Every structure is written in C-alpha cells, then in structure tokens.
Amino acid sequence: MRNEIKPQPGILDIALYEGGKAHVAGVANVVKLSSNENPFGPSEKAKEAFARSVRSLHRYPVTDHADLRAAIAEVHGLDAGRIICGAGSDEIITFLCQAYAGPRDEVVFTEHGFLMYRISSLAVGATPVEVRERERTADVDAILAACTRKTKLVFIANPNNPTGTMISAAEITRLAEGVPPQAILVLDGAYAEFVEGYDGGAALVDARQNVVMTRTFSKIYGLGGLRIGWGYGPKHIIDVLNRIRGPFNLSTAQLEAAEAAVRDRDYVNKCRAENARMRGWLAGALAELGVPSDTSMANFILARFASQEEAENCDTFLQKQGLIVRRVGGYKLPHCVRITIGDEASCRQVAHAVAQFKGVK
Numbered sequence: 001m002r003n004e005i006k007p008q009p010g011i012l013d014i015a016l017y018e019g020g021k022a023h024v025a026g027v028a029n030v031v032k033l034s035s036n037e038n039p040f041g042p043s044e045k046a047k048e049a050f051a052r053s054v055r056s057l058h059r060y061p062v063t064d065h066a067d068l069r070a071a072i073a074e075v076h077g078l079d080a081g082r083i084i085c086g087a088g089s090d091e092i093i094t095f096l097c098q099a100y101a102g103p104r105d106e107v108v109f110t111e112h113g114f115l116m117y118r119i120s121s122l123a124v125g126a127t128p129v130e131v132r133e134r135e136r137t138a139d140v141d142a143i144l145a146a147c148t149r150k151t152k153l154v155f156i157a158n159p160n161n162p163t164g165t166m167i168s169a170a171e172i173t174r175l176a177e178g179v180p181p182q183a184i185l186v187l188d189g190a191y192a193e194f195v196e197g198y199d200g201g202a203a204l205v206d207a208r209q210n211v212v213m214t215r216t217f218s219k220i221y222g223l224g225g226l227r228i229g230w231g232y233g234p235k236h237i238i239d240v241l242n243r244i245r246g247p248f249n250l251s252t253a254q255l256e257a258a259e260a261a262v263r264d265r266d267y268v269n270k271c272r273a274e275n276a277r278m279r280g281w282l283a284g285a286l287a288e289l290g291v292p293s294d295t296s297m298a299n300f301i302l303a304r305f306a307s308q309e310e311a312e313n314c315d316t317f318l319q320k321q322g323l324i325v326r327r328v329g330g331y332k333l334p335h336c337v338r339i340t341i342g343d344e345a346s347c348r349q350v351a352h353a354v355a356q357f358k359g360v361k
C-alpha cells in the first residue's frame with residue numbers, strides 16, 4: 001500500500017539535533033566538555049529545593065509560575081508580569097516560532113548561530129534565512145540586509161554559541177531599530193550571566209515593543225538536566241506566548257529548584273569569576289600551542305585549527321584520553337572544536353593533551 005501519510009512541509013528538512021557526546025567507547029572516566037555545562041553543578045540551595053519537591057509529586061504544579069517569575073523579576077529588576085517560563089529556553093524559542101512564523105514567513109539568524117533557530121523555524125513551516133558573519137561575529141548590516149517584508153523573527157545569541165563572540169549594546173540597539181515593523185528581534189541570552197554587568201538586553205526590551213530576551217538555567221546555574229528557561233518581552237508578545245504555553249509546562253521540581261537557584265547570587269558570582277579565570281588561562285595556553293580562539297565572553301572557547309583534518313585528529317586524540325569536546329561542523333566551523341571551560345584540573349588536562357597532540361614537550 002502506498003504511504004499517503006506525510007508530515008507538514010519543512011519537517012523532513014530538519015536535521016536531528018545532536019547533543020554533546022557523553023561517552024567514549026573503552027574509556028571509563030571521561031571529562032565532558034561538550035555541552036557548556038557548569039562543571040560545579042547547581043547551587044546546593046537548588047539541590048535542596050529539588051529534593052524537597054518530592055513531597056508534592058502527587059500534586060499538579062502551579063500554572064502561572066508566579067513565585068519563580070517574582071524571584072527572577074526581583075533579582076534582575078524586571079516586571080514579573082512580562083516574564084514567561086518554559087522547559088528550557090528552547091521552549092520559549094519554540095513558542096515564538098509557533099506564535100509568529102508559519103509557511104511563507106522568514107526567520108533570520110546568522111551562519112554560526114544556534115541550531116535550534118533553524119529547527120524551530122522549519123518545524124512551523126517557515127523559511128530559515130541564514131546570514132553571513134564577519135570573522136565569526138554577527139554583522140548587523142548583513143542581518144538587516146537579509147530582512148524582507150516576510151521576516152517575522154530575527155534570532156541572535158549574544159554572546160553567541162559556538163563562537164563565544166558578542167556584539168555591543170549599541171549594535172544590538174541598531175539591529176532592534178532596523179528590523180522591519182512586522183518582525184521581532186529575539187536576544188538569546190543563554191550566556192549573559194557570564195558577562196559581568198551585562199543585562200542580556202533587558203533594558204532594550206523595556207525600551208521597545210519589538211524585542212524579546214530569552215534566558216536559561218542550563219548554563220551558569222548548572223541545571224541543564226532539569227530543563228528551565230524564561231523569556232522577557234513586551235506585554236503584547238508575552239500574552240500571546242502564554243496562550244500557546246501548556247498550563248503545566250513546568251513541574252514543581254523545576255519551578256522550586258530554579259527559584260532557589262536564581263536567588264543564590266553568591267553562587268552565580270563565584271561561578272562567573274571562576275569561569276573567567278580558567279577561560280583566560282585555557283585560551284592563553286592553547287594560543288601558545290598555536291591553537292588560537294576569538295575572545296570568548298561565554299563558558300567555552302572555540303579553538304581554531306589549521307584545517308578540518310587537524311581539528312578531527314585533535315578531537316580523536318583528546319577522546320582517547322577521555323576528554324570530550326564538541327565538533328562544530330554542523331555550525332559551518334569544521335576546522336574548530338568548542339571546548340567548555342571545566343574546572344581547573346580539566347582545563348589543565350586539555351592544555352596538556354593539546355600540547356602532546358602538537359608534539360610540544
């Protein structure tokens with residue numbers, strides 16, 4: 001019998017997202033530096049809140065996320081009424097695409113931008129539009145030139161993954177001012193907490209009607225396994241997103257752990273400082289070995305090799321020592337590997353292994 005069952009247009013164009021590897025065949029103790037996770041895990045207070053939530057496993061969670069939104073608003077100085085929480089910031093990205101893009105609409109992002117932008121656009125039948133970057137950095141003029149009357153969403157991560165580069169607040173403002181009137185600019189702030197004194201674009205959200213910021217608990221908060229993220233935007237957009245958000249999209253465990261995590265500012269500050277210290281050290285050590293990287297503002301560096309072959313060989317060499325980093329061919333960076341900043345011992349192991357690979361020492 002002929003199969004006449006077909007998914008919606010666009011769906012079969014989606015390449016499955018591959019998460020960072022977690023295992024190497026034959027190696028027992030690995031160091032996972034492939035998913036930009038916090039090497040120290042979450043705050044003890046978040047773990048305690050998660051453990052306490054076991055008492056209410058039989059109860060449905062709240063639907064309005066009021067306590068978590070209030071905590072986020074208090075910590076960041078935002079309007080709680082314009083915060084939406086989701087199962088990772090991925091879910092907020094999905095809501096934005098579902099609500100604002102469809103067949104014949106265009107979704108703009110950059111060539112080394114986060115893969116979920118493409119996946120979420122194709123999932124709703126919209127057309128992904130990929131824009132060239134300049135030296136692995138977003139180019140505002142090129143993004144604006146790619147916008148048309150069909151553009152509904154423009155995604156940019158600042159700092160960006162996997163490049164680690166960032167553009168200035170003035171450039172972001174220019175982007176927000178320049179996108180067409182029917183388009184929303186989405187500022188993905190997954191790594192905003194790693195940048196001392198940076199608001200992730202919150203002030204720009206407050207100043208305008210066409211900017212949404214997304215944030216996550218997966219990176220500096222060390223809660224990637226729990227799936228919690230949030231968005232902040234103008235009231236008219238948050239109201240729309242709440243209509244398509246499932247009423248119970250977050251469990252009590254997620255909500256309570258995230259609330260404890262966001263309130264533990266000492267822990268966040270400690271993680272930011274330690275990340276900056278080891279990131280500088282590792283970038284310097286690799287550069288001395290002839291493996292440069294752009295100045296990273298996030299919790300990883302994008303190590304650049306002379307060729308795809310050298311990047312592959314180094315990755316294989318590292319894996320044999322149980323060091324798992326991320327190949328980024330899917331991000332059009334086949335000659336690079338992305339290395340998450342681990343604890344000091346892991347960073348030293350990486351530098352030592354790259355030195356051996358390069359034949360130094």
Ligand SMILES: *Cc1c(COP(=O)(O)O)cnc(C)c1O
Nearest residue numbers: 088089090114161190216218229
């Ligand atoms: C990790 C990451 C996210 C976060 O995804 P979650 O769904 O919140 O875990 C979002 N955007 C970028 C650019 C990322 O690297």
